[in-house]
Amino acid sequence: MGEQLKQIVAVAIVDDLNTPTRMLAARRNRPEALAGLWEFPGGKVESGESDIEAVHRELREELGVDIELGAEIAGPIDQGWRLNNKAAMRVWFAAITQGEPATLDGHDQLAWLDLDDRLESVVPWIPADAPIVRACLARSRIGHVGQTP
Numbered sequence: 001m002g003e004q005l006k007q008i009v010a011v012a013i014v015d016d017l018n019t020p021t022r023m024l025a026a027r028r029n030r031p032e033a034l035a036g037l038w039e040f041p042g043g044k045v046e047s048g049e050s051d052i053e054a055v056h057r058e059l060r061e062e063l064g065v066d067i068e069l070g071a072e073i074a075g076p077i078d079q080g081w082r083l084n085n086k087a088a089m090r091v092w093f094a095a096i097t098q099g100e101p102a103t104l105d106g107h108d109q110l111a112w113l114d115l116d117d118r119l120e121s122v123v124p125w126i127p128a129d130a131p132i133v134r135a136c137l138a139r140s141r142i143g144h145v146g147q148t149p
């Protein structure tokens with residue numbers, strides 16, 4: 001039987017889903033163990049909520065933006081990417097449809113990072129994010145990262 005991990009959902013916000021060149025990373029301000037590390041904005045799915053509902057809610061709460069989801073950056077397990085022994089995270093490409101991203105809750109800095117070879121090292125990512133950052137870069141190099149019909 002597959003174990004149920006706590007589900008986290010997050011997005012790689014890009015400048016353009018058709019020709020992505022930059023993505024928006026966010027620096028956590030809490031908890032102490034993760035403060036100062038960079039991540040894909042998102043958070044925990046609440047009970048009674050779908051993964052998709054949760055990711056839209058989290059982005060409104062954390063950055064004050066509405067988003068359009070693109071392709072999922074699929075991980076090795078159904079729940080996406082394993083983060084630790086308790087949680088897994090699903091991640092989608094996304095584009096902002098409304099609002100200017102701001103550090104409303106959970107972050108103290110935002111940065112648009114070039115989708116190039118320096119993506120993994122230009123900021124200190126949460127260590128568990130390293131394979132996701134690599135997959136994000138590899139997928140974005142193919143080009144179009146919009147929703148596949």
Ligand SMILES: Nc1nc2c([nH]c(=O)n2[C@H]2C[C@H](O)[C@@H](COP(=O)(O)OP(=O)(O)OP(=O)(O)O)O2)c(=O)[nH]1
Nearest residue numbers: 008010039040041042043044083087106126128129
């Ligand atoms: N959002 C997000 N969380 C990540 C990433 N990588 C990673 O290990 N995590 C971990 C950190 C946290 O333990 C957990 C997500 O929890 P969170 O604190 O962001 O979720 P939340 O906004 O719902 O939490 P809360 O502070 O409102 O309770 O997943 C990532 O790239 N993005």
